[in-house]
Amino acid sequence: MSEDQHTTVGPNTPLRRGIPRRAVLTGPAAAAVIAGTAVALPHATVPSARAVPRTGVGRGRDVAIFGGGMAGLAAAHELSERGFSATAYEPAYLGGKARSFDVPGTARGGRRGLPGEHGFRFYPSCYQHVPEMMQRIPVGRSNVRDRHLTSVESAMIAFDESGYAPTTVPASLIGFVDHAPQIATLENLRNSLITGLKFVVDVPATELTYFVSRLLVMATSCTERRIAQWENRSWMEFVKAKGKSRSYQRYLVGALTRSLVAAKPETASARTIGQIGLALATAASGLIPQYRSDLVRGDVDRILDRPTNQAWIDPWVAHLRTRGVRFVMGAGLGRLDVGGGRITGARLTTGQIVEADWYVAAMPIDRLKPLLTPELLDAAPSLAGVPALQDDWMVGIQYYLRRRSDLPPGHIAALGTPWALTGLFQAAPWNVDFSRTYGDGTVKDCLSIDISEWEKPGILYDKPAKQCTRQEIAREVWAQMSRALNAGGRETLRADDIVTWSLDPGITWSGGRTHNATPLMVNTKGSYGNRPDAHTEIPNLFIGGDHVRSNIDLATMEGANESGRRVTNAIIAAADSPAAEATLFPLWELPVLEPLKQLDRDRHRSGLPHILDV
Known part of the structure; x- marks a missing residue:
């Protein structure tokens, strides 16, 4: 390996095998007796917090990770803590769909640019992998989770239908x-x-x-x-x-x-x-x-108390660099070469050939699918279902306002809106003075909105979002959200408060069509059988991403993070490494339901329907 591809971690590099005290699981059976029942999916097993040490001297430490999103960063994090030398190749931006950015050309007077993002994020308490990893990313004398992850203690529920009024609930x-x-x-x-x-x-x-x-x-x-x-x-x-x-x-x-x-x-x-x-x-x-x-x-x-890159991604990347992880930017994966049932090399979009002991394809399905050549599928038939997996669009737009919202900090669910809108006013939960921190001093708040439906007609132009121009999307989203939030007689949103706005730059137009650089996999019915495991039949090829089978079983940053841990555990096994496995967390369900699940298990094995399925 050349020095610009991989950094060797020496035999004296300390391995952090310990798990933070609050994250330790003593085993699903014991935990179920104490409190909750662990629910893990088939082929998505849950190891104990400490794996049984393996025997053998181990084989190969160089790992090439293609993709610098959530899955790739999580794999690099776990592998670097276990003595592996990881290099991540990323064609665009580290952080993937989780990243945030400064809107170009909006910084003035020593302030940061206006905060833009793929879409606002939240971290429900059933997410366990992401917060646990945040806790292992240092920020000063603290860590990302303790410093920047904060509770949102209210929500606004609005209905896009006459007769309803928007309601704030704690x-x-x-x-x-x-x-x-x-x-x-x-x-x-x-x-x-x-x-x-x-x-x-x-x-x-x-x-x-x-x-x-x-x-x-x-x-x-x-x-x-x-x-x-x-x-x-x-x-x-x-x-x-x-x-x-x-x-x-x-x-x-x-x-x-x-x-x-x-x-x-x-x-x-x-x-x-x-x-x-x-x-x-x-x-x-x-x-x-x-x-x-x-x-x-x-x-x-929960949410982060500032833009994602400032709070999390940038400190994370900095921490990984200190652990020897290398990042090669502007380089995507163009082809995987197969020979003798193994990956013999990887060709980057730059033309460079990468050789490593272990290869990780940690990229979205729209970028994984073109790599699945007949030769690769012959060697890894478990990937044959990947082309059948489907994605959809969930994209964000931010409105920068000259008036700070007086609503209590919380998420907004605009139920029934044609484009399935959800939102968040950011100044209050971030506890920040926008006018002193961002932009030119005129912006007091930011309303960040996720657009989850791109194929139904809107209320202004009677067109789906995919057929609208950038300006039409901005006007349509504001109109739909205003109709829902202003239904109670109070003018929560006023058009003259808008200073400017920013649509996710991943949305582009060419050839008379709208394109999305960051689609989101959706779990359609029957798709579980098509989703890959982190390991493949090719002994040195591994798959990361929110499409990998996981316990959270949802296309989220939590699922992607879990997949990075699964990649790590698969590489540990393939390398015969004595390192401790990365911790995997199950979903937890009420133990009082376990006898009823056992009854259903008996009925299912006997070919009988669920006793309540009427």
């Missing part, structure tokens, strides 16, 4: 106490009453009861049934939305899929949507101590 008792003057107002109480009464009218009690019963079916289904049956049904089919009221379909069925994961309820895997819904609910309940959150203390909904 995310915890602490949140209510801290923001009581803004939450316990006559206006908000009136809006809550109006919205609650209309919802009861629009969604009949029988339908609401039925929806809850379907959630109970998922909660008490064994893992085997979830994979064999619910994985192959769409969320819409599972909750049996056909023939139900419009509001049942629009709010109960559609809200979770469109606002959380950009999936369509007509095609999304019922197992995936149901399991993440259960995880969010159990994390909020406080009955699962592993999640360390509840509706009293908070931490159910």
